[in-house]
Amino acid sequence: MEAVLALGIGVFTAAGVWLILRPRTFQVIIGLSLISYAVNLFIYAAGRLKVDAPPLVGTVNPDPALFDDPLPQALVLTAIVISFAMTALLLVVLLASRGLTGTDHVDGDEGE
DSSP: OHHHHHHHHHHHHHHHHHHHTSSBHHHHHHHHHHHHHHHHHHHHHHTOOOSSOOBOOSOSSOOGGGSBOHHHHHHHHHHHHHHHHHHHHHHHHHHHHHHHHSOOBTTSSOOO
16 A cells, blocks of 8 residues: 555656646646645655544544544645645636736747
8 A cells, every 4th residue: 555655656746847847837837736746645644544543533542553643634635725726826827927928838938
């Protein structure tokens, strides 16, 4: 399970970095989204992967090994909301920039 998750994080990160280095702004935005997905998976994996573990609720002296850690889940949920808002903002800036310059290249010219 951990190997598959590490491979997925690596693929998302590699694809995101490759897309960030592309000359078009839409590809850069998709690359930033892929890197944010990789970071979300990394944060979730940092909270110990447990299957069918109950959350830490109302026990007097809990044994942390028996329960699921709710903090990484809350952090990932917050990061998803923030990354959605940032992606929407970047898309609006992309549309405004394309309207003003007439191109969607990162540096503003075709460069061919």
